[in-house]
Amino acid sequence: MAHYCVNCGSELVHREIEGRSLEACPNDDFVLWRDPKVATAVVVESDGGIVLGRRAIEPAYGMWCLPGGFVNDDESPVEAAVRECLEEICAPVVVTGLIGVFHISKQDAASLIGLGYHAHLVDGHSPAPGSEMLEVAVFQLDALPPLAFSSHRQIVGEFIQSRVPPGAEEPLRAAAGAPRALPPSPARGRSPRPHRR
Numbered sequence: 001m002a003h004y005c006v007n008c009g010s011e012l013v014h015r016e017i018e019g020r021s022l023e024a025c026p027n028d029d030f031v032l033w034r035d036p037k038v039a040t041a042v043v044v045e046s047d048g049g050i051v052l053g054r055r056a057i058e059p060a061y062g063m064w065c066l067p068g069g070f071v072n073d074d075e076s077p078v079e080a081a082v083r084e085c086l087e088e089i090c091a092p093v094v095v096t097g098l099i100g101v102f103h104i105s106k107q108d109a110a111s112l113i114g115l116g117y118h119a120h121l122v123d124g125h126s127p128a129p130g131s132e133m134l135e136v137a138v139f140q141l142d143a144l145p146p147l148a149f150s151s152h153r154q155i156v157g158e159f160i161q162s163r164v165p166p167g168a169e170e171p172l173r174a175a176a177g178a179p180r181a182l183p184p185s186p187a188r189g190r191s192p193r194p195h196r197r
């Protein structure tokens with residue numbers, strides 16, 4: 001598909017720039033750089049677990065994911081993370097730290113730079129589904145549903161690892177030691193409860 005210069009409207013032509021073949025204007029210095037988009041995903045802690053939403057939109061309709069989304073040009077990534085939580089899980093959050101920065105490579109669209117944050121709900125607030133979610137729920141870390149996106153799986157994985165105290169061997173046991181007791185869990189192959197000492 002042809003692309004056109006945002007300055008003068010000329011049809012772009014392929015040009016070798018910094019070792020890459022890019023579309024550029026033959027008349028001025030406009031280059032259609034293939035830049036990544038910036039998105040956030042937020043691990044919101046609540047009741048010893050994390051808040052997930054089940055998607056009411058494509059892609060991955062019906063699957064669970066972290067709240068998050070694209071960063072707008074006029075907001076910081078943390079502001080974007082807080083806004084997306086308000087929109088998707090209808091609850092104010094306090095962002096408490098960065099889990100990591102991830103590159104999500106895409107062939108059919110701009111690749112993403114994903115910023116994984118951890119946060120907690122503002123006291124007295126509970127999550128509720130926004131318009132892009134069918135439902136929201138709090139899941140314990142050892143009973144998470146399949147997540148829609150590999151980047152979200154990676155962010156949650158690193159979040160769980162980051163919670164392991166030095167010397168501890170089993171991250172999920174550490175997670176189960178969160179302040180509140182686990183709710184009754186459905187029967188599973190392994191007990192999620194901490195071992196008795």
Ligand SMILES: [Zn+2]
Nearest residue numbers: 005008025028
């Ligand atoms: Zn031009």
